Amino acid sequence: MRKLENKIALVTGAATGIGRATAIALAKEGAKVMVTDINETEGLETVNRIKKEGGQAKFFQLDVSKKEQVDAVVMEIFTTEGALDLAVNNAGIGGVPSALHEIKLEDWKRMMDINLTGVFLCLQAELKCMLQKGSGRIVNVASLAGLNGMPGGSSYSAAKHGVIGLTKSVAAEYGSLNIRTNAVCPGFIQTPILDNVPQSILDHSTKFRVPMKRIGQPEEVAKAIVWLLSEDSTYVNGHHLLIDGGFMA
Numbered sequence: 001m002r003k004l005e006n007k008i009a010l011v012t013g014a015a016t017g018i019g020r021a022t023a024i025a026l027a028k029e030g031a032k033v034m035v036t037d038i039n040e041t042e043g044l045e046t047v048n049r050i051k052k053e054g055g056q057a058k059f060f061q062l063d064v065s066k067k068e069q070v071d072a073v074v075m076e077i078f079t080t081e082g083a084l085d086l087a088v089n090n091a092g093i094g095g096v097p098s099a100l101h102e103i104k105l106e107d108w109k110r111m112m113d114i115n116l117t118g119v120f121l122c123l124q125a126e127l128k129c130m131l132q133k134g135s136g137r138i139v140n141v142a143s144l145a146g147l148n149g150m151p152g153g154s155s156y157s158a159a160k161h162g163v164i165g166l167t168k169s170v171a172a173e174y175g176s177l178n179i180r181t182n183a184v185c186p187g188f189i190q191t192p193i194l195d196n197v198p199q200s201i202l203d204h205s206t207k208f209r210v211p212m213k214r215i216g217q218p219e220e221v222a223k224a225i226v227w228l229l230s231e232d233s234t235y236v237n238g239h240h241l242l243i244d245g246g247f248m249a
Contacts, residue, residue: 002030003230008081010034010074012064012122013091015042017191018141020049021218022088025226027055031086034077036062038091064091064118065110074125084129086229089119090141092159094193097152108155115159116166123170127179136179137229140167141221144187144244160185164240171238180237182228187244189216211246 009026013019015037023033027050035050035057037043043059050057060073078084092115095107119140130136145153146160167183174181188194188205194215206213221243227233228241242248 002028003226003232004086005030007031007085008034008077008083009086009088009229010036010077010084010126011088011090012036012062012118013141014046015039017193018186018189018218018221019088019090020046021222022090022225023057024050024053024055025219025222026086026088026229027057028053029226029230032056032058032081034058034060034081036060036073036091038063062091064089064122065113067121070118070121070125074122074129078129078132083133084126085133085136087122087126087130087136087138088141088225088229089122089126089138091118091122092141092193094196095153095156096196097198099152100154103155111155111159112162115156116162119163119166123166123181127170127174130179131174131177134178138170138179138181139225139228140181140183141225142167142183142185142240144185144242144247146183146185146240147242147248167240168238175237180228180233182233182236182238183240184221184224184228185240185242185244186221187216187242187247189218189221189243191218205247209247210244211249214245216243216245 009031014035047057142163143160145157150157170181
């Protein structure tokens with residue numbers, strides 16, 4: 001028996017990286033996956049990959065920083081599918097490394113709009129649907145940078161710290177209503193976000209900071225997300241799960 005048979009699952013930022021791997025993993029466990037992303041071409045490719053493997057998926061173009069879009073897409077999914085059982089709030093950007101005193105205000109705002117406000121807007125819309133059904137499971141994708149300071153990446157780190165704070169608050173507020181909310185904190189994972197990280201930093205991290213001596217793969221994060229959304233983790237709520245190869249250790 002597959003763990004998520006007939007569940008309706010929403011994944012934001014599902015065109016590439018962790019989002020794509022998670023959408024595929026959810027479909028393999030029987031979920032009908034609502035693939036959302038601002039990138040229509042790659043989002044449709046995720047849907048095609050799922051369908052080729054016998055899974056079910058639909059694509060919705062979505063900019064998570066736009067409240068009207070978020071509300072409309074989530075409501076359309078809830079109305080047409082009759083439920084929203086699972087949600088993975090993954091959409092995010094990495095930005096270009098910059099010293100704090102040189103960050104432009106518009107770049108700071110864009111980082112917050114997508115990486116933090118985007119999660120907030122999705123949570124609001126998702127919770128309204130889940131409250132109607134009396135149950136739900138949510139995973140927010142934070143980061144190792146949500147637990148540590150990040151030289152050259154202060155805006156990203158601040159946003160991801162905020163995601164963890166939101167996760168804990170939602171878990172405390174809605175746990176008694178049969179809605180579990182958790183977060184994952186990936187370390188260095190082979191996704192497009194790493195494109196803006198200097199190779200010297202990646203080399204230093206894998207050589208000296210990560211005991212497993214390698215970069216992680218999106219599928220390794222996806223497996224953890226599936227576990228948090230499944231009935232294998234029924235008493236896990238408000239947790240932020242590190243997936244970092246031992247970096248924090």
